Amino acid sequence: MPTRVFVVHANFRLATRLFRRAGEAGMMSDGYAWVVTDGVGSLVDRLSPEDVDAMQGVVSLRPHVELTSQVKNFSARFRARFRRDNPASDDDMINDPTVTRLWSYDTAWAIAAAAEAAASVPGPAFQTPQRSRALTDLDRLGVSATGAALLRAVRNTTFDGMAGRFKLVNGQLQVAAYEVVNIIGNGARTVGFWTPESGISQDLNVGGAKVERKLKPILWPGEALSQPRGWTESPNGRVLKVAVPMKNGFKQFVDVVGEKNSTAPKVTGYCIDVFEAVMKNLPYPVKYQYVPFPRSPDSYEKLVDQVSGGEADIAVGDVTITASRMHEADFSMPFTESGWAMVVATRPDTSASMWIFLQPLTTSLWLTSLGFFCFTGFVVWVIEHRVNPEFRGTPSQQFGLIFYFSFSTLVFAHKEKLESNLSRLVVIIWVFVVLILTSSYTASLTSMLTVQQLRPTVTDVKELQRRGQHIGYQEGSFIKPLLTKMGFDERKMKKYSTLEQYAEALSKGSADGGVDAVFDEIPYLKLFLSQHCDGYMQVGPVYKTDGFGFVFPRGSPMVGDVSREILRLAEGDQMARIEKAWFGEPGTCRDALGGIGAGGGSSNLSFRSFGGLFLITGVVSSLMLLLYFAIFMYRERDELREAEREAKAEDGSGSVPVRRLRVLLQHYDKRDLKSPTFRTWNDDSVRNGSDYAGRTPRWSGGDAGLTPRAGAEEHAMGGASPLSVDISSEMNAGSSPEGTPASEISESFEQRIEGAVASVEMARSNASRLQ
Numbered sequence: 001m002p003t004r005v006f007v008v009h010a011n012f013r014l015a016t017r018l019f020r021r022a023g024e025a026g027m028m029s030d031g032y033a034w035v036v037t038d039g040v041g042s043l044v045d046r047l048s049p050e051d052v053d054a055m056q057g058v059v060s061l062r063p064h065v066e067l068t069s070q071v072k073n074f075s076a077r078f079r080a081r082f083r084r085d086n087p088a089s090d091d092d093m094i095n096d097p098t099v100t101r102l103w104s105y106d107t108a109w110a111i112a113a114a115a116e117a118a119a120s121v122p123g124p125a126f127q128t129p130q131r132s133r134a135l136t137d138l139d140r141l142g143v144s145a146t147g148a149a150l151l152r153a154v155r156n157t158t159f160d161g162m163a164g165r166f167k168l169v170n171g172q173l174q175v176a177a178y179e180v181v182n183i184i185g186n187g188a189r190t191v192g193f194w195t196p197e198s199g200i201s202q203d204l205n206v207g208g209a210k211v212e213r214k215l216k217p218i219l220w221p222g223e224a225l226s227q228p229r230g231w232t233e234s235p236n237g238r239v240l241k242v243a244v245p246m247k248n249g250f251k252q253f254v255d256v257v258g259e260k261n262s263t264a265p266k267v268t269g270y271c272i273d274v275f276e277a278v279m280k281n282l283p284y285p286v287k288y289q290y291v292p293f294p295r296s297p298d299s300y301e302k303l304v305d306q307v308s309g310g311e312a313d314i315a316v317g318d319v320t321i322t323a324s325r326m327h328e329a330d331f332s333m334p335f336t337e338s339g340w341a342m343v344v345a346t347r348p349d350t351s352a353s354m355w356i357f358l359q360p361l362t363t364s365l366w367l368t369s370l371g372f373f374c375f376t377g378f379v380v381w382v383i384e385h386r387v388n389p390e391f392r393g394t395p396s397q398q399f400g401l402i403f404y405f406s407f408s409t410l411v412f413a414h415k416e417k418l419e420s421n422l423s424r425l426v427v428i429i430w431v432f433v434v435l436i437l438t439s440s441y442t443a444s445l446t447s448m449l450t451v452q453q454l455r456p457t458v459t460d461v462k463e464l465q466r467r468g469q470h471i472g473y474q475e476g477s478f479i480k481p482l483l484t485k486m487g488f489d490e491r492k493m494k495k496y497s498t499l500e501q502y503a504e505a506l507s508k509g510s511a512d513g514g515v516d517a518v519f520d521e522i523p524y525l526k527l528f529l530s531q532h533c534d535g536y537m538q539v540g541p542v543y544k545t546d547g548f549g550f551v552f553p554r555g556s557p558m559v560g561d562v563s564r565e566i567l568r569l570a571e572g573d574q575m576a577r578i579e580k581a582w583f584g585e586p587g588t589c590r591d592a593l594g595g596i597g598a599g600g601g602s603s604n605l606s607f608r609s610f611g612g613l614f615l616i617t618g619v620v621s622s623l624m625l626l627l628y629f630a631i632f633m634y635r636e637r638d639e640l641r642e643a644e645r646e647a648k649a650e651d652g653s654g655s656v657p658v659r660r661l662r663v664l665l666q667h668y669d670k671r672d673l674k675s676p677t678f679r680t681w682n683d684d685s686v687r688n689g690s691d692y693a694g695r696t697p698r699w700s701g702g703d704a705g706l707t708p709r710a711g712a713e714e715h716a717m718g719g720a721s722p723l724s725v726d727i728s729s730e731m732n733a734g735s736s737p738e739g740t741p742a743s744e745i746s747e748s749f750e751q752r753i754e755g756a757v758a759s760v761e762m763a764r765s766n767a768s769r770l771q
Helices: 012-024 049-054 069-085 099-119 147-155 270-281 299-308 363-384 395-408 421-450 461-467 479-485 499-508 522-531 558-571 574-583 607-635 637-650 656-668 676-688 708-716 728-733 742-770
Strands: 005-008 033-036 059-063 159-161 164-166 178-184 187-195 199-201 240-245 255-257 266-268 288-293 340-348 454-456 471-474 493-496 517-521 536-543
Touching (some): 012 033, 059 187, 069 099, 099 159, 240 299, 266 270, 270 558, 288 299, 340 499, 340 522, 363 395, 421 607, 471 479, 471 499, 479 493, 493 499, 499 517, 499 522, 558 574
Parallel strands (some): 005 033, 471 517
Antiparallel strands (some): 059 178, 159 164, 178 187, 187 199, 255 266, 340 536
């Protein structure tokens, strides 16, 4: 694979001779790329036509000098001065000054300016060395006192010169921009620029305009417009030997059909398809031939030795990248999942816990639900306490009502009638949340009780070691020495080479001559579980290792290119298509790969699944509570001020905030006699002559009773509200039990009429007396 890209860094005279010889050798033709540094690019205009013709297609860099009016004037004066000093020279030899000459001119100006600045330094011009004896005349020479000042002034000098901005950094002149030129025709054509700030661009970014980050089209050697590849395939290039392992099982990864000495063995498998796709996408052709490697107990270690020993150029297959193998050879980046674990057999879980009803929900969801039950009940109680007799009573009755009302919504058995629209909205949202929560809980619990649960026979590596049970591994795998380091007895290890042997050994178990666990790499276990869905499960931790990789000799230049192509395959969909072709649809038997608790069981419901519902009900309940308090404070503002003044007059002790809070709570605990509920109750009691007209009802809870006087006043103020509920009829309807004789019912009815009339008369007399 000979290269065809050359970079020339030489004097322009030597460079021109080089390109003449390259042209004679046919190296200035199509497919070649030549790049020269600014030592040649800056002097292209001074080259002879023969030299320019020999460098057709060459790309070079040179410092960019803006063609200003000052530069044009200087160039005209330079040519005139040169013609005057050299009258015999040909006019064709008089060129514009080069970049080097412009730098020289700017340097002279910098030194002159620095000398003027240094001349102002006081003191003698030269200092004579103070020595007792001078050995030579040089010892008597004086030292310039302004030398250090002159050097400092030169380094600090900055100005806009002929070649651009003159500025020294660490004693070096800084170039603001480089010009990329392509030598074609009779000279050089500018194809782009390079600046430290913007990099490569077609034009200088003048005025902040957006520029393209690429060069203009370049005419390469041989008048080719397409970019040269930079290499060519050698006609006598060697065919690479690619060693592949011969396997008895797991042939989905590598399968060799044919004998070892066959000239053209047929090699297939997942690893082979990935390798061929990578080779096809490399930017250069690679000839290779598969060479089968015979199977042996340590075949993979010997396979790596084949590459490190020079007997094979590449090793392709299910070769795992390990630290010990990387001491012998280089690996590409892995193209499969990494790590190894164990797979065990499963058995039905016949144990039923008496607390299984708690398993559908996680602990966090149980606690969150309990908290929102209490919070919702508290919000409803706060809103209904002043206007609803159902939410009044002794403190213990009210405290129990908060929990009873909220938890009764679980079975939708709450029978307390709500009077406020705010509390009704809170309950509607909460009932919806409870419906979703109970439905999900029921479905999850039903699944746990009806679907057969599978449990692994072994759950931990230490359990295997403690019981001394047999374990299995794949023949030729690197896992055996790792198991020995973990403390397993080598006599308890059994090697297998096919998926069927895995399944048979796990089904038998250690008691019947099998094993209780098989250790292997993740790709093999995924293949095994995809073909044996029932009865097996991957458990325990995943021990980290690198995945499968291609083996190359140490220092091979192909490692980086192959790794980049593997990454491109993984980022696209081609790798997924190859996996699907050999292993089927991804996700098959996913439950078997899930570890302990998989195999058909349902997972617990977590708070994350219902976070949105709890957020909605929490926000709505909080808003309704705040809205209620705002309405309460606005409607009762006069009564609160009056109560605060009375409390202050009776007892002036205590701080103002504490006194206000006590007055607020005392006023809140009273009935809202303005509410339609209590106004309707008073009016109906007085109108019907009920026994309740003259005494406090049973739900008064120790408040100031609703006296007949108050009932009469309420009746006189306007009667019943259209939104009120007539509860006296319910009392009357429920006062006579079934089976009561008609005479007793009639007598009781007449007695109630007489009592009602007497109550009305008493209420009227009391009202007139008070007036």
